[in-house]
Amino acid sequence: MSKIVLIDGHSILNRAFYGLPDLTNAEGLHTNAIYGFLNIMFKILEEEKPDYLTVAFDVHAPTFRHEMFADYKGTRKPMADELRQQVPVMKDVLHAMGVRTVEKEGLEADDILGTISCRCEKEGMEVVVISGDRDLLQLATEHVKIRIPKTKKGGTEVEDYYASDVKERYLVTPKEFIDVKALMGDASDNIPGVPNIGEKTATKIIAEYGSIENAYEHASELKPPRAAKNIVEYWEQAKLSKELAAINIDAPVDYNLAEAELTDLYTEAAYEYFQRLQFKNLLSRFDVQAKSNSVEDAFRIITDKEEARRIVDKAKTAETAGLVLYKNLKNVLPLFASGAGFGGIGIAFGKEDIYCIPAGEGIEESWLLEQAREIANNVARFVMFDLKSALPYIPIRPEREEHCFDATVAAYLLNPLKNDYTFEDVAREQLNLMIDPKADTEAKVCYEAYTAYAASEPLWEKLTETQMDRLFKQIEMPLVFTLFDMEQNGVMIESEALRFYGNQLGSKIVELEKEIYEMAGEEFNINSPKQLGVVLFEHMQLPNGKKTKTGYSTAADVLDKLAPDYPVVSKILEYRQLTKLKSTYADGLAAYIGEDGRIHGKFNQTITATGRISSTEPNLQNIPIRMELGRLIRKVFIPEDGYVFVDADYSQIELRVLAHCSGDKELIQAYREAKDIHRITASQVFHTPFDEVTDLQRRNAKAVNFGIVYGISSFGLSQDLSITRKEASQYIERYFETYPGIKEFLDDTVAHAKEMGYVVTLFGRRRPVPELKSSNFMQRSFGERVAMNSPIQGTAADIMKMAMIRVDKELKNRKMKSRLVLQVHDELLIEAWKEELPQVEELLRECMEQAAELDVPLIIDMHTGENWYEAK
Structure with missing residues (x-):
């Protein structure tokens, strides 16, 4: 007996799109739905080994089977743009593989599937229908199997239903399944149903009476009374809902079975599509x-x-x-x-x-x-x-x-x-x-x-x-x-100091453990989010516990809100920081020390989208500097005998770049006069005389200054400063009143990005911002922040790169023993031969402060020391 597999194209694409993380190829095309669809299709074909294959698509989704409900406001969301762009590509891929696709104006895909399924079954074939829509369960028979895939964490699980399976699972036959839906309705599928009849009641009624017509005739007997009343009152709506829920199994579909014969899918044309889409792990299927x-x-x-x-x-x-x-x-x-x-x-x-x-x-x-x-x-x-x-x-x-x-x-x-x-x-x-x-x-x-x-x-x-x-x-x-x-060059590490630092951390971690156990009243695995959640939110009854499928959330943002009022939470956060310090740095750095006693890490220039340099093996750019124990790790970085460290750090480079790029006169003038930018901002934003600005006002102004660079929202600022969202919004409004050039620059940058699809740094570096075209509000908002920040951060990165190049070349051209050993964010570390120290300091100041010509001066802070901690 021959077999055919029928696939509900839009349904499976939709399942794959929401079941897999976003993927894009080199052309910026979203590909996760296509990738997921292919994986599901290959899995089904390997399991079923069919003779024929057809994929049905909606021409327009959703469509309406009855004009009365054309204005019915269901909850089905419009198709996301990221998914919409994948539909025509999916069809092209299928055609390249020789797969028959069917679509027809005025028919939904399930009508096409229902019609072809019915025809094939009458011809004595086994039929397998693949869809994520349970409506198709009404097609199940002894020879028609409905398979419903679920995409979970990149894997696929499939539920199988013949007619007997539908009856066992839902207590009604496949045909009665239509009547259940007619009563309960489905807003996502634009079927109104009968008000106040849910799935449980609808199933019970149809299981007993077999159809909505029979239920209507026995309306006086229905339970609960509200259901009896509503089925009479909304009878016309119930009948039309049944019409909407029923799949047409005799639709005018032009379909030739011979054209759907399954041949070799792995064609050269398909191979090229898979290459273009960057589905590397699927290419091994091809023998072309x-x-x-x-x-x-x-x-x-x-x-x-x-x-x-x-x-x-x-x-x-x-x-x-x-x-x-x-x-x-x-x-x-x-x-x-x-x-x-x-x-x-x-x-x-x-x-x-x-x-x-x-x-x-x-x-x-x-x-x-x-x-x-x-x-x-x-x-x-x-x-x-x-x-x-x-x-x-x-x-x-x-x-x-x-x-x-x-x-x-x-x-x-x-x-x-x-x-x-x-x-x-x-x-x-x-x-x-x-x-x-x-x-x-x-x-x-x-x-x-x-x-x-x-x-x-x-x-x-x-x-x-x-x-x-x-x-x-x-x-x-x-x-x-x-x-x-x-x-x-690498950088030298004092191994003994590193061991001592690790021991210090270990002792402090043990001490914290004891304190946490004492405050909690019990011992538990602090590193286990599940155990920690139970202790905090059930045993200790702390407020604001957020329960998830795996237990209570103990993420940093949750604990940060509790820390000021609950000392045990502060201890837990400190414990987390110290255990990360120990594993990543105290223990982790030792693995990278070479035979020469130096760490020769990697510096990467093709990792970040903004152009910043990143470091790996080890990553030295994530050393936590806000806590003293984090900063102390720098003590283990030492210069060779006869050398001293010189650390040069750009002062507020991103704010200076913002001043130049925006052309804001107030900010430019403040930098030219070497004034305290944060105090000036506080004075103007809080309408306070410059000499009367408090330390708190200055700190808040500093948060606004740097937050603006990163496109911070009023919500983000309110979280950072522990103030209301309204206050944060007022701070930002006053900031833009003070520096109107910045507001105009940021608005123009976002507008340019929306029009062109990218932003540009002062030196021509482009950063695409595809998020601005997303159908998702959160993604678009993220895109706007990226558009605001990338030209500033990217320009600062370009300036740092130019400074590094000049410093390195000057050291070599002057044949100096001193060498450039580290770059971290806006900071350069030189291992300077002591006799060359004056020349190194002069060279650093010249190369870094003159790396680029801006409307404001570039300034560096420079320090020397016998280790990186002292030099910083």
Whole structure:
């Protein structure tokens, strides 16, 4: 007996959309509904192994089966824009896979499914209907199975119903299910039903009387009396509700079963769609070769040294050359790490010149690396992905740095919202080249080398089109070498001091544990949110307990509100901070100390959307500085013997950038006169003479000053200052009255972002703001805050980068022993040779304060010390 699977397209897309976290591809297309739909479809097909497959879609959703209810105000929400844009793409993907889709003006998808289901069953077929809508349970028979998927945490669970299952679960037959819905109604499906009859009563009535018609005839017998009264009063509405609830199983649907025959879904066209949508873990299902545009025909594996020498000599004189270093371990790309075996190099400098040269017999590793260095330091444009990772093996001469092109950095600038910038993504986006994930190591090396070579030109053209060419050449590319220098320099850690610090924390944590147990009157696992919630909100009866599915919420925002009135909560918050300090820093830092006693962390320039540098392995940018025990971790960072730390920190750089970008005369003048900005703001916002401003007023004004930079709302400010929302709103209004230029600038920035889809820093860095187009109010509000803040934060980040580049270059040009070792937010740390200290301080002040020309002065605070704590 043949089998057909019928899928309710909109219903499953909707389930997937709300069941999975948001996903976007490189083009900014939302893809979570498509991804979820495909996973559900593949799961069903693998389980059912059908002969035929059809997906039905609504033409317009929702539609109405009766004109009387066209104005009925149900609660069904309009389709979210993020979901709406995925519907046509989903259809295209299905068509690329050869899947038959059906839709017809005036018919809902369930009418189409009901009609096809009925026809197929009459022809002796087994039918499986997939939908998230329980209305389709009315189609269940002995040969028609209804399967209802649920998407949970990325996984899929499916409920199965034949007619007997419907009866067992809902106490009525599939046909009677229509009558239940006619009585109870469904606002989300625009079915009014009968007022004051819920699911329980409706089910009981239909289980006893079999239909609404029979129930109406026995209305006087119905219980409760209110149901009896309403079914008579609203009888016309009940009949029309039944008409609305019933699926049409004889609709005029043009459908040829032969066209729905299930063939090979994994076509080349579908493969290209999956690549475009970035469904990497679904590509393994395909057994097709990616389109190579004949590129693969040019791949050559070179094992003869003389031939390799001729190729290298030719590459050195090329206009552009792409290079890859790779491991000798399979499928580990693109770069080899310290200590890993070197496999060879990939070179591409023309469409017919794409080579993989493995290290091995006759071609020594050392010789091959030397050739890579020769290419890097001679070719007119040298291109790599993630150049910084290769610099330990192919050092670039200073005069050659401007000839280097990092394709990863270029791709990041063009779309800073992505998580990674693989050569496969760049190949697809810039060259329309699909790379087979099953390709062997040598082929992948050739692909990457070719992508580096061929994509550099379109990447550069797009950087020029978006006016980010200067940003790339003058800031981001020089920064690659500055960050490399910092990573190589590293920073020394005093191991004994680190152990002592860890012991201090451990003792304090044990002490806090005892205090918390004593105050709570019992011992429990403080790290367990569930146990903590029970102790606080049930045993101790603290107020404002928020119960969730997993227990009471003990999130920081919940505990922060309780802390002022309940000392035990303050202790718990302190305990959390100290345990994080111990695990992340006291214990965590020790794992990163190298044989030279220094930590050589990573500084990343392609992670944040605003352009800020981030640090990993370890992350030194999250050291909690608001508490003394957090600041004390800086004591373990020490300079080498004969050196001293010099710490230079920009003073209020983001507020200064805001003053310049907004052109606000009041703020600019205040900075030019080197006045206390927060005191001035307090004086004007609170209408208080400058000399009479209290410390509290200054603190509040400081919160407003910095909050404005981050697009703070009246609610956010009220939370920060523990004041009413009305007071916070008045503070912000007075602030904008004081600095009208800022209000105008922020409004214009948001308007520009809404029109263009992105914001721009002073130096041309673009930050897309797709949230502004969201159908979700909270997302749009977040987008407005991003639009306000990103130009300020991004400009400050650009200034810091320019300062770092200048400092690093000056130290090297003057052949000084002093070195740049750390960058954290607006702060630079120099390990200065003591004899060079005056020159270092002069150099820092000059390079940082003159990094950019603004309408207000850039000022740094500078300190020295025998450890980072003292210098800060």
